[in-house]
Amino acid sequence: MEKKLQMVDLHGQYLKIKKEIDEGIAAVLETCAFINGPQVKQFADALASYTGVRHAVPCANGTDALMISLMALGLRPGDEVVVPAFTYAASAEAAAILGLVPVMADVDPVSFNMTAGNIREVLTPKTRAVIPVHLFGQSCDMEPILSLADEYGLYVIEDNAQSLGAEYEFSDGTVKKTGAMGTMGCTSFFPSKNLGCYGDGGAILTDDDRLAESARMVASHGQKVKYRHSVIGCNSRLDTIQAVVLGAKLPHLDEYCAARREAAAYYTRALRNVEGLDVPEEMPFARHVYNQYTLRIGCGRRDELKDFLEARGIPSMIYYPLPLDRQEAFCRFSRESASLEVSRELASSVLSLPLHTELAHWQQDMVIDAVKEFFKQ
Ligand SMILES: *Cc1c(COP(=O)(O)O)cnc(C)c1O
Numbered sequence: 001m002e003k004k005l006q007m008v009d010l011h012g013q014y015l016k017i018k019k020e021i022d023e024g025i026a027a028v029l030e031t032c033a034f035i036n037g038p039q040v041k042q043f044a045d046a047l048a049s050y051t052g053v054r055h056a057v058p059c060a061n062g063t064d065a066l067m068i069s070l071m072a073l074g075l076r077p078g079d080e081v082v083v084p085a086f087t088y089a090a091s092a093e094a095a096a097i098l099g100l101v102p103v104m105a106d107v108d109p110v111s112f113n114m115t116a117g118n119i120r121e122v123l124t125p126k127t128r129a130v131i132p133v134h135l136f137g138q139s140c141d142m143e144p145i146l147s148l149a150d151e152y153g154l155y156v157i158e159d160n161a162q163s164l165g166a167e168y169e170f171s172d173g174t175v176k177k178t179g180a181m182g183t184m185g186c187t188s189f190f191p192s193k194n195l196g197c198y199g200d201g202g203a204i205l206t207d208d209d210r211l212a213e214s215a216r217m218v219a220s221h222g223q224k225v226k227y228r229h230s231v232i233g234c235n236s237r238l239d240t241i242q243a244v245v246l247g248a249k250l251p252h253l254d255e256y257c258a259a260r261r262e263a264a265a266y267y268t269r270a271l272r273n274v275e276g277l278d279v280p281e282e283m284p285f286a287r288h289v290y291n292q293y294t295l296r297i298g299c300g301r302r303d304e305l306k307d308f309l310e311a312r313g314i315p316s317m318i319y320y321p322l323p324l325d326r327q328e329a330f331c332r333f334s335r336e337s338a339s340l341e342v343s344r345e346l347a348s349s350v351l352s353l354p355l356h357t358e359l360a361h362w363q364q365d366m367v368i369d370a371v372k373e374f375f376k377q
Pocket residue numbers: 060061062063064087088090091133159161162187188189190200201202
C-alpha cells in the first residue's frame with residue numbers, strides 16, 4: 001500500500017520497534033507502577049549518559065522543563081530573561097508565567113538562531129539569564145554565548161526541545177551535545193520531536209548537583225522529603241509508560257538523527273539551485289539533526305507555494321507565522337530598542353517540508369518535483 005505523505009510518520013517508526021514497546025508497556029500494566037516506576041530513573045540515567053551530563057531530571061513536558069529550570073535558579077519577578085523572537089512561544093511563556101520579563105532578541109537570518117551579538121543588543125543591568133533555542137535541529141553558536149554569559153554573570157538555559165542528538169564543536173575541537181553546554185538544558189519528548197514519546201514528556205539536563213536537586217524538588221511540589229514542602233514547587237512528572245517508550249527509543253536516536261540528516265541532504269541536493277528559495281544551511285560548528293527542514297521563500301511567494309503544494313496533496317507547515325513581538329500575549333514585552341527585523345522577515349518567508357525518519361526517496365521526489373514546478377511558472 002502506498003503511504004500517504006505526512007509531516008511526521010509516527011506509526012511507521014513504531015512498527016519497527018513494536019515488540020519491545022508493546023512488551024514494555026504490558027509490563028507496566030502488570031505492575032501498575034504508573035508513577036515513578038523503576039523505568040523512569042533507568043531512562044533518566046541513560047539520557048544523562050547519552051548527552052554527557054551528570055543529571056537528567058525527568059518532568060511532564062518541555063515547557064515545564066523550562067519553567068522548573070527558571071524556578072530552580074531562584075530568579076525573581078522583574079528579572080530579565082533573553083529569548084529569541086523567532087521561535088516557539090514556550091521559552092517566553094515559561095519566563096512570563098513566573099513574573100520574569102522575557103526580553104526578545106533578534107536572530108541570525110541563515111541559521112535562524114539567536115547569536116551572542118543579538119543577545120548583546122538587548123542586555124540591561126536586570127538581565128539574569130538567556131535561553132538560546134536550538135531551532136529546527138541545529139545548535140546555536142554556543143561558544144560566544146557562553147563567554148558573553150560569563151562576562152555578565154548570566155545563567156544559560158538551553159532550549160533543546162527540537163535538537164536532542166545535535167552537536168556543537170568548540171574552537172578547540174571539543175564536541176558537545178546540545179543541551180549539555182549551558183547552566184541547564186531543557187528538552188521535550190512531544191511525539192514529533194526527534195526523541196518523542198507517546199504522550200507528553202520532558203527533561204532537564206545539568207552538570208550541577210545542587211541545581212539538579214533543586215529542579216527535582218521543584219518538580220515534586222517543593223518536597224525533598226515526603227510531606228515536607230521546602231519551596232513552592234509544582235507537579236511535573238514523566239510517567240512510567242512514557243519512560244518505557246523513551247527507554248526503547250533512545251538507543252535508536254542516533255539512527256533517527258542519521259535518517260533525518262540523510263533525508264535533508266537529499267532535499268538539499270535537489271533544491272539548492274532552484275531560483276527563488278534558500279535551502280537550510282548547516283553552520284560549520286553544528287551537526288544538524290533536522291527536526292524541521294525549513295526553506296526560505298523569496299518575493300513574498302511563500303503562501304502561494306504552500307497552497308500549490310497542498311493542491312497536490314503535499315503537506316507543509318509554517319514554523320512560525322508570527323514573531324513573538326507580534327503575538328497578542330507577548331507584544332507587551334516588546335521594546336523599541338531591539339530591532340527584530342530578521343525575525344519578522346523569517347516569519348513571512350519560512351516553509352517547512354515533510355521530513356521524518358520513515359521518509360522514502362520517492363516521496364521526497366514528489367515534493368521536489370512540485371517545488372521545482374512551482375518555481376518554473
Ligand atoms: C516543543 C517545544 C517546546 C515545548 O515542549 P512541550 O513538551 O510541548 O511543552 C519548547 N520549546 C521549543 C523550541 C519546542 O519546539
